[in-house]
Amino acid sequence: MxxxxxxxxxxxxxxxxxxxxxxxxxxxxxxxxxxxxxxxxxxxxxxxxxxxxxxxxxxxxxxxxxxxxxxxxxxxxxxxxxxxxxxxxxxxxxxxxxxxxxxxxxxxxxxxxxxxxxxxxxxxxxxxxxxxxxSGMDEIAEDVLPDLLACVERRDVEVPAGAANLGDLLPEGPDDPAFEIVRACADTAVYANGYAAYSITLI
Incomplete structure (x- = not known):
């Protein structure tokens, strides 16, 4: 097939x-x-x-x-x-x-x-x-966000106050120094909450 x-x-x-x-x-x-x-x-x-x-x-x-x-x-x-x-x-x-x-x-x-x-x-x-x-990024799903932020913080990445979307976490886009850490934490947080698929989409 x-x-x-x-x-x-x-x-x-x-x-x-x-x-x-x-x-x-x-x-x-x-x-x-x-x-x-x-x-x-x-x-x-x-x-x-x-x-x-x-x-x-x-x-x-x-x-x-x-x-x-x-x-x-x-x-x-x-x-x-x-x-x-x-x-x-x-x-x-x-x-x-x-x-x-x-x-x-x-x-x-x-x-x-x-x-x-x-x-x-x-x-x-x-x-x-x-x-x-x-026109602007929508927010990360409410059940995924806490797990993602906690994971990123454990990896010693500074999280801006009120961070709610990918632009907040990766202000420099794919060139951001935290990019690989956010990707790894996204893997963990998304699948831990039962989602089957995700994409990191950035301008």
């Missing part, structure tokens, strides 16, 4: 992207000129691709949680319509929204299945999810 674990469903893997259950914060209007320019660039991509859903979501330069969830549903429907089989693990516990999904193409060859999978993701999810992440 040919199968792939897409970028939406990577177990214990670090995803560094250029484009984040409980405690989710709504997207807020951006005032940072660099972030606004990046979102405007994504809107330009959507307009060039005639991605009408993304254009509607991005016109105000803010993507809400509801809009990104709707985009994920369109992507799922596209996968199903293409004959792909899905195995869902729920939202990523480290950011609260990134969908953890295994995509299988049982009777297709790998090249065809991968192309279909990527096409659905690119058409229905990429623009909106990239802009949503730029």
């Amino acid at each position: 040919d199968a792939v674990r897409r970028t939406l469903a990577i177990l214990g893997t670090i995803l560094v992207s250029d484009a984040l259950l409980s405690g989710c914060a709504p997207a807020q209007p951006q005032t940072d000129p660099v972030v606004m320019a990046s979102i405007q660039g994504i809107l330009g991509n959507a307009q060039a691709q005639n991605d009408l859903e993304a254009i509607a979501a991005l016109e105000d330069l803010v993507v809400t949680r509801a809009e990104v969830d709707e985009a994920a549903e369109r992507m799922r429907a596209c996968w199903s319509d293409a004959g792909l089989r899905l195995d869902e693990h729920g939202p990523n516990p480290l950011d609260g929204w990134w969908p953890e999904i295994d995509v299988f193409w049982d009777d297709m060859d790998e090249e065809e299945g991968l192309a279909l999978s990527r096409d659905c993701q690119d058409r229905y999810f990429l623009n909106i999810s990239s802009a949503y992440r730029l």
Whole structure:
């Protein structure tokens, strides 16, 4: 059986992207000129691709949680319509929204299945999810956060007061000196709380 674990469903893997259950914060209007320019660039991509859903979501330069969830549903429907089989693990516990999904193409060859999978993701999810992440990171799941913070502190990493998301723990992104420690502690905390999949997704 040919199968792939897409970028939406990577177990214990670090995803560094250029484009984040409980405690989710709504997207807020951006005032940072660099972030606004990046979102405007994504809107330009959507307009060039005639991605009408993304254009509607991005016109105000803010993507809400509801809009990104709707985009994920369109992507799922596209996968199903293409004959792909899905195995869902729920939202990523480290950011609260990134969908953890295994995509299988049982009777297709790998090249065809991968192309279909990527096409659905690119058409229905990429623009909106990239802009949503730029709007700010959602919080780590409430049951995972205490275990993750305790593990990091035991490894002598200073945790900022009120830390609640990956940006707080890794202010320098993938180049942060604590990156490998946070990854190891994420492994422990996520699986100890019964989650099947997670991704560390950073701007």
